[in-house]
Amino acid sequence: MKMKSSNPNDTTRKKTGFMKKMKVDIPLWLFVLPGMVLTFIFSYIPMYGVQIAFRNYNAKLGFFNSPWVGLKYFERFFHSPYFTDTISNTLILSVYALIAGFPIPILFALMLNSFRHKRYKKIIQTVTYAPNFISTVVMCGMIVLFLSPSVGVVNHIIEFFGGDAINFMANKNYWRHIYVWSGIWQGMGWSSVIYFAALAGVSPELHEAAVMDGASKFQLVRYIDFPSIVPTATILLILSCGSMLSIGFEKVFLLQNDLNLSVSQVISTYTYQVGMVDHNVSYSSAIGLFNSVVNAILLITVNKTADKLSGVSLW
Incomplete structure (x- = not known):
């Protein structure tokens, strides 16, 4: 069997060509450098702390001197009486939010894009964008206040029409x-921004040609506008599925009480309860790691599925 001899000149040429490309793209490398540094500092360096999930962590002993317990805390979580309810609550809430909330920004962007009155279009955009800038704490306070059985405006309306006050929370x-x-109302306008950007790239000539052929507004949306945003929607859907188990902690925690705990206890709040309240850092780290691994598996699976079905994927 003959061995192929490597030519040193070819290697030198490749290195020279690579360095020339690097020099040409120096401004681009400098542009992404801060993001790469911040990602490395805040995302990669802290990963050494993952080992807490496999150790009986003691702050005095530190990361490396704490006793190694292997998969003890993962098994404890899987056999916990809270495991089934916590996972099911998280999945139900995530799937519900995805099914109900994902199409609405798309529909809103398509409808507003076909709206020809520019002045009113800007007013509608401003009104729908505004709730996104309300903080989570303020938003939850508004929800609790509006739905209050004694002073809430919603119950006042119900009582005005002859109904009885309801303690919604x-x-x-x-x-x-x-x-x-409430999350859909708050994020609908802001989530539609990326779809407006995609629709802005549609050539006006396509609309003009379709109108000359007698196409209606609905046909313009169906055959021109909607196909143009499908790749963007697919990418956002993949990212949404990749964070399926990562329900936001703040809003759930602020709307949670003892009476609705059976449906509002999700992974993030349970992790907080175990880690911060019960001071079991290793157990909470194991739950968080399990959550991250499941999200990564979902992301890879949905990405491959989307690539096979539509040819659009993250990688």
């Missing part, structure tokens, strides 16, 4: 709907 049957639809 104490009824677990309403909690998921309150959480999801």
Whole structure:
């Protein structure tokens, strides 16, 4: 069997060509350098702390001297009486929010893009963008106040029409709907911005040609506008599925109480309860690591599925 001899000149040429490309792209490398440094500092360096999930962590002993316990805390979580309820609550809330909330920004962007009155279009955009800038604490305070059985405006309207006041926050049957639809109202306008950017790239000539052929507004949206934002929507859907188990902690925690705990206890709040309240850092780290691994698996699976079905993927 003959061995191929490597030519030193070819290697030198490749290195020279690579260095020339690097010199040409120096401004681009400098542009991404701060983001790379920050990602390395805040995302990669802290990864050495993952070992806490496999150790009986003691702050006095440190990371490396704490006793190694292997998969003890993972097994404890899997056999915990809270495991089934916590996972099911998280999945139900995530899937509900995805199904209800993902199409609405798309529909809103398509409808507003076909709206020809520019003045009113800007007013609608401003009104729908504004809720996104309300902080989570203020938003939850507004929700609790509006739905209060004694002073809430919603119950005042119900009583005005002859109904009885309802304690919405104490009824677990309403909690998921309150959480999801308040989030849709808050984020709908801002989430549609990226779709407006995609629609801005559609050539006006396509619309003009379609109108000359007798296409209606609905046909313009269906055959021109909607296909143009499908790749963007696919990427956002992949990213949303990749964070399926990562329900935001702040809003859930602020809307949570003892009466709705059976449906509002999700992974993030349970991790907080175990780690901060019960002071079991290793156990909470194991739960967080499990959450991250499942999200990574979902991201890879959905990305491959989207690549096979539509040819659009993250990588």
